[in-house]
Amino acid sequence: MKTAISALLTTLTLILTTSLVFGAARSWEVDKAHSAIYFSVDHIFSKTRGHFNEFDIKTNFDPAQLDQSSFVFTIEVDSIDTNITKRDKHLRSADFFDSGKFPQMTFTSKKITDAGDGLYNVAGILTVKDKDYDLTLPLKLVGVTEHPAKKGTEVAGFNGTVMLDRLAHGVGTGKFYDMGVVGKDVEILVTLELLSSK
Amino acid sequence: MSTPSTSYPSSEFRAAIYRVLLTSSLLLLLSVVMLIPTYYQTTTLWYKTGTDRVMLFAAQYIGLAALVLLYLQAILSARGKFLDQVFGAAMLLKLHRLNGVLLLVLAASHILLVLVPEGLANLPLGKKFWPEMVGGALFIFIALLVVFSYFREAIRLPYKTWRFLHRPAGYLTLGLVTVHVMFVSDSFEQAVPRILLLALFILTVLWMVGVKFIFNRKVSNSS
Numbered sequence: 001m002k003t004a005i006s007a008l009l010t011t012l013t014l015i016l017t018t019s020l021v022f023g024a025a026r027s028w029e030v031d032k033a034h035s036a037i038y039f040s041v042d043h044i045f046s047k048t049r050g051h052f053n054e055f056d057i058k059t060n061f062d063p064a065q066l067d068q069s070s071f072v073f074t075i076e077v078d079s080i081d082t083n084i085t086k087r088d089k090h091l092r093s094a095d096f097f098d099s100g101k102f103p104q105m106t107f108t109s110k111k112i113t114d115a116g117d118g119l120y121n122v123a124g125i126l127t128v129k130d131k132d133y134d135l136t137l138p139l140k141l142v143g144v145t146e147h148p149a150k151k152g153t154e155v156a157g158f159n160g161t162v163m164l165d166r167l168a169h170g171v172g173t174g175k176f177y178d179m180g181v182v183g184k185d186v187e188i189l190v191t192l193e194l195l196s197s198k
Numbered sequence: 199m200s201t202p203s204t205s206y207p208s209s210e211f212r213a214a215i216y217r218v219l220l221t222s223s224l225l226l227l228l229s230v231v232m233l234i235p236t237y238y239q240t241t242t243l244w245y246k247t248g249t250d251r252v253m254l255f256a257a258q259y260i261g262l263a264a265l266v267l268l269y270l271q272a273i274l275s276a277r278g279k280f281l282d283q284v285f286g287a288a289m290l291l292k293l294h295r296l297n298g299v300l301l302l303v304l305a306a307s308h309i310l311l312v313l314v315p316e317g318l319a320n321l322p323l324g325k326k327f328w329p330e331m332v333g334g335a336l337f338i339f340i341a342l343l344v345v346f347s348y349f350r351e352a353i354r355l356p357y358k359t360w361r362f363l364h365r366p367a368g369y370l371t372l373g374l375v376t377v378h379v380m381f382v383s384d385s386f387e388q389a390v391p392r393i394l395l396l397a398l399f400i401l402t403v404l405w406m407v408g409v410k411f412i413f414n415r416k417v418s419n420s421s
Contacts, residue, residue, distance in 0.1 A: 078324070085326050085327065086240075086241060089316065089320075089327065090242065092320050093320050094315075094317030098319070098320065099320055100317060100319025100320040101320075175247065176245065181245070
């Protein structure tokens with residue numbers, strides 16, 4: 001009995017020590033009120049802009065521990081918002097996202113590399129309509145500072161843009177692109193404020 | 199010198215004339231309302247092609263036919279001396295029951311024809327789709343009204359209880375359909391369709407109020 005307890009304590013100590021030494025990088029929580037995933041796509045001549053109201057981002061990030069850092073984005077497709085309800089309904093439909101069948105899009109980082117000058121290339125897997133695509137999201141670390149309005153908390157800011165070919169990602173069949181109505185290249189702007197206790 | 203003889207048409211002949219006039223007016227009204235999807239096309243239709251476009255167009259026509267028939271249903275249920283004399287109480291009741299079933303079929307077809315092009319899994323649920331959800335509630339009300347009316351005896355629902363529930367639920371559908379049509383379709387953001395819809399709603403309500411409180415309500419109370 002004594003031996004068993006001793007073995008258990010040793011194991012627990014070992015696990016704890018290992019996680020402290022080799023554990024994940026600092027954990028951050030997304031400040032949803034000041035973070036957004038915007039998109040912009042051509043409509044004949046103009047730009048149609050929108051965003052997703054509901055998303056979650058789980059982040060572990062430390063510039064000194066990039067191999068332990070990660071970003072996991074989960075976007076609720078139904079929350080798409082272009083300020084026109086009819087258009088949102090159409091974007092949710094089978095013509096585009098088919099959100100009833102595929103309610104979420106995710107981006108899970110696999111590797112983060114430092115490109116210098118505060119730029120980090122977050123390479124990972126983008127899952128759209130249950131299909132996986134390789135994607136590198138360049139995120140610029142704008143800064144890390146003590147939150148001016150929340151003591152004991154640090155805020156990290158990231159901005160990044162990436163261009164996606166929606167047709168290559170199964171969002172639409174190309175019907176509206178061929179008609180000259182909706183463009184195929186979608187500009188994505190990710191702007192984040194992440195919070196972490198000091 | 200002979201005096202000219204004055205002959206008035208019989209009451210049956212007059213009733214027949216009124217029946218033709220009322221039926222023609224209903225058909226004319228249906229035709230006018232049916233012009234709305236063509237002349238005041240919704241932007242949703244711009245982005246529908248092929249079968250999807252046909253289905254959405256059909257959904258709009260069917261939905262508008264259901265709108266007119268729902269107003270007619272309220273008028274039939276209110277009856278009034280004039281309608282009783284023209285059609286007879288038994289015929290009005292028959293028409294009311296038949297129209298109820300037709301409404302349920304049209305409403306179900308409308309929903310299917312709207313949802314299929316969007317993908318049946320993509321139901322418009324949530325706060326921002328409230329006009330669509332009002333439509334969903336309206337369908338449930340119509341279905342319950344029809345089912346409970348047809349199976350009242352089978353489920354042993356007392357007549358007084360049924361009538362107590364049927365009337366207010368019927369009035370509610372009138373309000374729901376007006377709100378649903380007014381806000382679900384951008385065709386009704388245009389002045390003419392909006393005024394037409396409001397005029398139809400107001401006239402229907404006036405008819406009901408008039409029959410109940412002003413004019414002689416009914417010739418007989420059989421129902």
